[in-house]
Amino acid sequence: MKIFKNKFFIVALSVAILVTVLFSALSVMGKDDIVKNAANVVATPFRYIVMKIGEAIDGFDRYFTNIEELYRENESLRDEIDSLSAALENERGAAEENERLKKYLSIIEAHPDFNLLEALVTGSSGENFVTFLTLNKGSDDGVKLGMPIVNEQGLIGSVCELGYNWCRVRVVSEASSGVGAYVKRSGEVGVLSGVVPNKDGVTCILEYLDENADIEVGDPVYTSGIGSSYPRDIYIGKVTAVETDVYLRTKTATVECAVRCEDLKYVIIVTGYEINRESE
């Protein structure tokens, strides 16, 4: 074809393939963080602006797709504003921070060995279901690869990429994640894996359970602290279905994660902990 038979196209295609091969080689060798770090350091201030624009666009979109809920929410907010009065207007910022700090306190009470660092979610990706989050904390703030990310509701994920002032989090529902988990009631141990959401909204499954494992719908699932970098006894979610494979002689449970990553604004990075602290 004539449109492809010219010198410029061949040169440009060669350059593109060369760049692709170079990127892939760096990725395989584990040395692509230099380029990614540089790009994300420059992009971090712009991400915050884009995040705000995205919230505005999303708000505009929700007006047309969720108008009934907006009216109810509007009435509820009007009532709340009336009851709070002028003093709340002056102390709103302090009140929001106070609420977050109270939630952090509940985490510290449950896990006294944790050191916590608050971070702002500046980006997310994964098509229409969140699989990765970008935060505004990095190595300069003491963050390291593999550190768990939680909030007051439960486990979110762990740090998978790190830069100077940014880090990327792989959420537990991401397809390549794996978390050592156990059923609180019966002590049954398995591995929680993320899956691409199906039509029923399933994002996580608990695998490698024995055929006779004692697990029921509604059982809470926690991190086991076994075989992974997550500390023990962080709430993940609850069992919504149990299936038995007669041929493989195993059980698989679908787990609904407690944390909805689409709505996250602030998260907590656990910067210090004991991995196998036994629950009391």
Add this chain to the structure above:
Amino acid sequence: MKSIVRASETGGKMNVYMNKGRYGERINIKKLVLYYLPLIFLLFLGAVAETSGLKMFRASPALTFMFVCAIGFVFGERSGAIFGIIGGVFIDALGFSGFLISPVLYMLSGYLCGRLVGWFLSKNLPSFMVYGLIAGAVKGIFTLFVIGVVSTEFDLLHILSKITVPEYFATVLCIFPVYLISAGIYRIFRGKDKKEFRF
């Protein structure tokens, strides 16, 4: 194709010219830099927006991809190819693509969008909308392919309805603004003689 660089004096100023472009015009290097710097910045912003979870109607538009196609359409196939490589590098550096073949895909798209101008349709907004619809579909198919390779459970109908189709419509919504921006930059700097300009 020759790449002879000639210098000539015009009105007391020294201008550097490249060889004649596709339409026979001389090209000013200074103008090229003025054209390319804002476009590179806009491509970077597009990549940041796309990888920061910017959503339109619950789907992330392929903003960088559409920008590359617009640049190829307005500025020509060579600009489209060059900015395709740049845009692909930005996306792979900032995003989460597991395949890292964005430079090749974007380069081909930018090149074709520029090369096909004048073959089937003329160079105007309605024509670019047609190109954009087709390019959006190609991007959607590529997204489907990537999900099919990565996921263990592939429910085609579910992925089409929840991911591919919303992404397609969010992407085609960007056709008009990206074309306006690209054409606007082109019009601002193409000079008073308003001759057709291609690199």
